[in-house]
Each structure stands twice: as structure tokens, then as C-alpha cells.
Amino acid sequence: MEENTKNETNSEKQDPYAYLERDFSSENFKIEVKNLPKFYGMNEFRKLLNEKLKLNSNKIKTTRRNSPFAFVCFRNNEDRDNALQILSKYKWKGKELQVLKAKPAPDPLVKKRKIDSEEKLSNKSKFEGTQEERLKNSTIPYWNLEHNEQLKHKQDEIKKLIKKLGNDLVHTNPELHKWIEKQKSLYDGLPCELSNIRYADDNNGYRNKCEFTVGIDEETNLPTVGFRIGSYVNGTIGVGPVDSLIHIPDSMKLAAKVFQDFVRSSDLQVFNPEFHTGHFRQLMARSAPDQLMLVIGIHPQDLNEEKLNEFKKDVVDFFINRNGKIANVTSLYYQKIVKKNHNNDVAPSEHLWGDTHIYENILGLKFKISPEAFFQINTKGAEILYSTAMELAEPLANTTVLDVCCGTGTIGLCFSKKCKQVLGIEIIPQAIDDAKENAKLNQIDNADFFAGKAEEILGNICYKSTSNEVVAVLDPPRAGIHKKGVFQIRKILKINKVVYISCNPAAALENFVDFGRQESKKVNGDALVPTKAIAVDMFPYTKYCELVICFERWSKISKHFEDETKKVVETEENTKMEEIGIDKNELTTVELE
Numbered sequence: 242m243e244e245n246t247k248n249e250t251n252s253e254k255q256d257p258y259a260y261l262e263r264d265f266s267s268e269n270f271k272i273e274v275k276n277l278p279k280f281y282g283m284n285e286f287r288k289l290l291n292e293k294l295k296l297n298s299n300k301i302k303t304t305r306r307n308s309p310f311a312f313v314c315f316r317n318n319e320d321r322d323n324a325l326q327i328l329s330k331y332k333w334k335g336k337e338l339q340v341l342k343a344k345p346a347p348d349p350l351v352k353k354r355k356i357d358s359e360e361k362l363s364n365k366s367k368f369e370g371t372q373e374e375r376l377k378n379s380t381i382p383y384w385n386l387e388h389n390e391q392l393k394h395k396q397d398e399i400k401k402l403i404k405k406l407g408n409d410l411v412h413t414n415p416e417l418h419k420w421i422e423k424q425k426s427l428y429d430g431l432p433c434e435l436s437n438i439r440y441a442d443d444n445n446g447y448r449n450k451c452e453f454t455v456g457i458d459e460e461t462n463l464p465t466v467g468f469r470i471g472s473y474v475n476g477t478i479g480v481g482p483v484d485s486l487i488h489i490p491d492s493m494k495l496a497a498k499v500f501q502d503f504v505r506s507s508d509l510q511v512f513n514p515e516f517h518t519g520h521f522r523q524l525m526a527r528s529a530p531d532q533l534m535l536v537i538g539i540h541p542q543d544l545n546e547e548k549l550n551e552f553k554k555d556v557v558d559f560f561i562n563r564n565g566k567i568a569n570v571t572s573l574y575y576q577k578i579v580k581k582n583h584n585n586d587v588a589p590s591e592h593l594w595g596d597t598h599i600y601e602n603i604l605g606l607k608f609k610i611s612p613e614a615f616f617q618i619n620t621k622g623a624e625i626l627y628s629t630a631m632e633l634a635e636p637l638a639n640t641t642v643l644d645v646c647c648g649t650g651t652i653g654l655c656f657s658k659k660c661k662q663v664l665g666i667e668i669i670p671q672a673i674d675d676a677k678e679n680a681k682l683n684q685i686d687n688a689d690f691f692a693g694k695a696e697e698i699l700g701n702i703c704y705k706s707t708s709n710e711v712v713a714v715l716d717p718p719r720a721g722i723h724k725k726g727v728f729q730i731r732k733i734l735k736i737n738k739v740v741y742i743s744c745n746p747a748a749a750l751e752n753f754v755d756f757g758r759q760e761s762k763k764v765n766g767d768a769l770v771p772t773k774a775i776a777v778d779m780f781p782y783t784k785y786c787e788l789v790i791c792f793e794r795w796s797k798i799s800k801h802f803e804d805e806t807k808k809v810v811e812t813e814e815n816t817k818m819e820e821i822g823i824d825k826n827e828l829t830t831v832e833l834e
Contacts, residue, residue, distance in 0.1 A: 267299040267314035268345035270321040275310045275341075278334035286311065289333060296324045312343055348515070372460050375470050376481040381488055381782035388444060392778060395786045396438045399776045400431065402746050402788075406753050406771060407432030414759040414768060417795070420802050433771040433790075439629060441621035444781035446490035449528050449601070450618050453497050455504060455511055455521040456480030464511045466501040466524055478514055488782050492533055493526045496568045500524050500535070503559050509552070512540050520544070522578050527610060529620075532599040534572035535560070536590050536612050541577055557594045572596045574612050589613070603627065604655050606683045614675050615648040622779040626742065626787055627655045629775050633791040634712045634740045636660040641706035643713040643736065645695050645722070650676030652716055652742075654685055660712075663688035664702050666695050696725035703733050711735045716742040721749040727756060731766035739769055739792040744779070746788040756792050768795040 277286075283301065290296045290313065297320045303311045315321040321342075328340045370378070377384040383391045407425065410432060411418050424432045441447070458465035459479035467482045483489050483497055504511065510519035523538035537556060541549060553575050559565040560573060572595040577588040590612040598609045601616065603624055610616050617623035630652065636642055640660040644653030647665030649672050657663050665688065667673050676690040691702050703711060713736045715722060721743070730736055739756065743749040756769040769792035777787045 266345070267316055270299075270315040270317060271343040271345060272313050272315075272321060272324055272328075272340055273310060273343040274313055274328060275339040276336050277307075277309050277311060277338070278336045279309075280307055281334065290324075294327055294331075296320065296327065298324070372458075372470060372479075372481050373485050376468060376483075377485065379471055380468050380486060382784055383782045384487065388440075388781065391781065392438050392440065394784070395776060395778060398784075399438070399746065399774070399786070399788055400435060402750060403431050403433065403435055403771070403774055403790075406750060409750070409754045410757045410770070413754055414757055416759065417757065417768075417770060420770075420799065423802070434773045436773070436775045438776040438778055438786065439625050440778035440781070441619065441625055443621060445487050447619045447622065447781060448488050448490065448493070449620055450616070451483075451489060451493050451497075451526050453483070453500075453524040453526065454480050455523060457511060458482065464501065464504045464521070466497040466504065490528060492528055492569070496526050496533060496535060496570070497524060499560075499565050499568045500537070502564060503556070507555075509539070518542070523576075525576075525612070527599060527612070527616075529599045529601045529610070532571045532596070533569060534574070534596075534599050534610075534612065535568075535570050536574040536576050538576040538578040540579055553591075553593055561594065570595065572599060576612075603651060606651075606654055606679075608649065608651055608654075608679050609675060609682055610649070611671070611675060613671060615672065616651065617779065619779045622777060622787075623651070626777045626779060626789065627652055629777055629789045630714060630740050630742055631656060631659060633773055633775065633789055634714060634738065636712060637710060639708050640710045640712055641708045643699075643703055643706075643711055645699065645713055645715045645726070645730075646717040647676060647690060648672050648716070650679045650688065650690060652714055653688055653690075654679055654683060656714070657685045657688050661687065661708055662706065664705060665690035666699060666702055667692060668694055694723075694726075696723050696729050699726065699729045700733060703735060706735060709735055710737070712738045712740065714740045714742070717749070717752075719745040719748055721745075721752040724751070724755060727752050728764055728766070731756065731764065731769060734766065734794075737794050737797065741788075741790050741792065743788045743790070744785065746790075749788075753790065753792075757795070769793060770795050770798055772798070 283303070287298070287301060290298045290301070297315065299314045299316050301311055301313050313324065315324060325340055325342070328338050331338045383394070386394075407421050407430075411421055421432045428434050453466050454469055455464065455466050456469070456478060457463070458467075458481060459470070460481075465480045465482055467480045468486075470479045470481050482501075483494055504521050507521070509521060512519040512522040517540075520539045520542060522540055523536075525536040525538065527534040527536075539552075544552070556575065557573060560568065560570045573593045574590040575593050576590045598611055601608050601610055601620055603620065604627060608616065617626065634642070634656070636656060636659045638661060641662040641664060642653060642656045642660045644650070644656070644663055644665040647653050647667045648669075650665055653663040653665045653676075665673070665676055667676065667690065670692040673690045673692040676688075680686075680688045680690075689705075691698060711733075713730055730739060741749065741752070753771065755764075757771070758764050758768065760766070760768070772791050772793050774788060774790040777789060779785075779787045
């Protein structure tokens, strides 16, 4: 029986479609939709399928934005056949759609494994370096560069992006053409001023949050707590230890090593992402001065409540009374993780022992941090980032700061001493509760926070402002904010300035362009154009940095531009008259006209 099981496993490892038989996958019920219109949005396409046509699609995949074809998956044959019938020759935006059944996609891990195996057999495999080097290249690709060289790379990338922003703005709003050309002449080809990149002095061990994966070290074949060597889609599920990673603090390295001992001594198995077996999945660590919070994530599989309770007690005992106490944990949590990145399958963290929160200080304020709370992963860098945002926002004593995507209120509360009022908006209710707690903790009474989607409640919240001088500060997720949120900000003319903080400027570029897009039936409100930008290196040794960019109303900028242009013209005319000996003061009104 064991031999048969082993053979079946080996067979599955070579078959990129074995996962279809192992558990449910909507890849079994997939169609390809062709001849899609030239311009469409994924959200728009999803609404067509699920809201208008009631087709119950499960997921939609495209190769690129505005692709002429897309793959749509369903949960069963009945839904797929229904979609084939309804979508066949259906006309959308003047295009007659074509549909057909599609083959399921192969498991990328197995496919890559098979390719690698074939390359080795034909002596075509390439040396990829040691496991330590591959782990560094995966997590901190700039590990072997001097910091000044890292900064140069990042500044150059930001410069390229802002140059592209200028070109895109001219294309989407021709009215800006003359002004942008003038700006380019002033700022080395850029549509706005770009200052030198800013950074914290100490770059080692800067991360205050890490999510360690529990997996198998492919070199030792032992359970390991660390980071993935690569990604699943690139054919890797191996995990390497983090001892050599310079951006991880020593307290977290110790915690990972100690928890690794616990995992290796446990009867529970490490989770296998290929076969969805095993238990240990993740160790999340958060640190602050003299504080360490750990959240242990496992897939419970078929463990009953009694066994889970035994596991939780064992974890507490290990960290408090046994070998784990050397990690000096101050807060311990447990989390059930069934399918990572699927919100419905990730349960809230359960407090097991110690403090319920940790506390961090930024710009003289104290912030309470729960396991799920968003907090910048580089505390010293965050102080520079927030100071930069305040510098560009230039709040006055009578200014209302509208903190969009406020999270736990860190940015808005830092602004509170420099403005009249702070109004925060966040989609996650728990984060709003934390923001209100942080306001009380710091005895700040001029800040209020509201839960909801920015595009839906922003208008109502903004009109709670007691001032006509409103500055919006945005610190959205990596992908930026919804297009509707950008257009809502443009419609609210009380907002005369926007300071946008982006941790992925390339992904946020569409937001930047939408701020300056020409007015139309869908886009109302005076455009907002970029006037100044500053990059902040929040993530040393990686390719990423934050960009703080300021946008101001075009009506204000254009008036100043017209006045300056008029002065230049008058100066040139006066110069010409002086050259030919004409005194302008002696000319009559008729002659001047």
C-alpha cells in the first residue's frame, strides 16, 4: 500500500494537471471569450457577466489590460454551458463576442519542475548560485550594492516614471501642453520638480513586521521557518533560513529560529501548498522597542477542537516556560489560515497570551498596533515619509486635512498639530476603531475617522470640514485607489491640493494621470496637476521606494502660468523697444493698441 501511494505521488509530481483530480478547481469549467472591444475595464467586464447577464463567473483572467480575449472560469458545467449559450454572438460595445470551451491551465509548479528536469537531462540547466544567494536575490535584490548606488537606481526609476507621467498628461489633456513644456525646460525634462531621494541613516534590521513561511528547506529537507526561495508560479516552494538577510532585525531572526525548533519537534506536519496537506503555514512577527508580537498561522485540516486547544496550550508553554522563552515574546496569537489571500478563509487572530497590542512611536506620537493593523514596516523611514508629506501639503492653521485610506490614523494624527481639523476615511472598520483609539491615546481632539469606501462617502465627509482650505492626503494600497475615488476628489472643489503617497508608483501611475485628465462627461471637476515630488527609500536593499507627489488645481496653476507668460512677453517687448530707441511711456493709447 505504501509503495502504491509513493508511486501515485511521484506520478502526480510529473503531471501538471493532477491538481484537477485532487480537489475542486474552477479550471475544470473554463471558457475563452474572444473579440472583446478595444477599450474595457475588468470591473466593467465582471459586471456585464455577473450583474447584467447573471452568469455566476468565478474568476476572470487576461494576459494584459484591454486584451482582445479573456478566460472566464465557473463552478460547474451547468454554469459554463449557460455562459457559452448566452455569450455566443452577444454584442458588447459594438463587438460580437466569440466563445469556446478552454483547456485548464497546467500547475505552474509541476510544469516548471518538468522543464527543469528535462534541462538537466540535456545538460542545459544553468547555475543559479547558492541557496543563500537565491534567497537574497528573491527578497533583497540590492543586497550587494552600496547604499548610494541603490539610491541612484531608485531615483532614476522615479525620474523615468514622472517623465512618462508628463507625456501621458499631454496626451490625455492637451490644454496642459504649453505648461508642461515650460516645466520640462525648468526641471530637466520632467513635468514637476523632483527633489533628491530621502532616507533614514540606519538601514540594517529596519523591518518591524515580517511574515515568515513555514516550509521545507530543499538543501536539508527539514522543516524551516524563513522565506520562499522563489514563487510558486516559477516552480519553487522551497523555504530558506533568514540568518543572512540584513533587513531583518535580530529579534525576529531569533524568533524564527526558536519557532523552527518547535515545528521540528511537533507531531504536526508542514503545510504543502502543492497538495494542500499539512498544518504549519506561517509565523508573523511584529516588533517595537522591547516588544515582540508573534502570530502563529496553521491550517487546522481535520484537527478537532480538543487537539487545537492542546496545540495552543503547547505553543504558550513553549514560549513562556520552555526553550522559546529566549525569544522574549510579549504578545502571542494564533490564526487559522485555510487559503491565504482569500479574505473569507483567513480568520481573525486569536489572542493566546501576553499583551494584546504593541506600541510604536512616530514624530512624538504613540500608536497602538494590533495583529491586523497596517503600520509602515520601517519606523524611522516612516518619520521621514510623514514629514515629507507635511512639507508638500503645507497645512495652515485653518486647513482641514482629509486623510484618505487612513488605516489606523498614523498620517492624519501626525498632521493634527499643524492643521485645524483631520478627517480620516478607511474601508476597514477595525482600522477606524484603532485610529480613534490612537487619537485618544495621544489626547488629540481635532481628528475624526469614518468607515466606508472613499468613492462613496468622501463627498459627505469632506463637507463636514469647518474650513474651505482642504488638503487631501492619500496613502492607498499598492495598486492605488479606485478610479471613482480619484474622480470624486476632482469633483470636490474644496480640495485644492492632493498629496499622494505611493509604495508602488508604477501601479499608481493611472491614478496620477486621472487627476490631470481633461474634463469630459465622465470626468467632472478642475484637473489636478503635479507640482512637486520626493522619493523616500523606505525599503533599503530592495527595488522599491515610496513616492510622495503633490497635485494642485489647474485653475490656480494656469493663472500663475498665464501671469508669468504675460510678464515674459511684456519684458521682451520692452527690450525690443529699447533696442530701437522707442520710449513706451511716450506712446499714445492708439499706438499701443
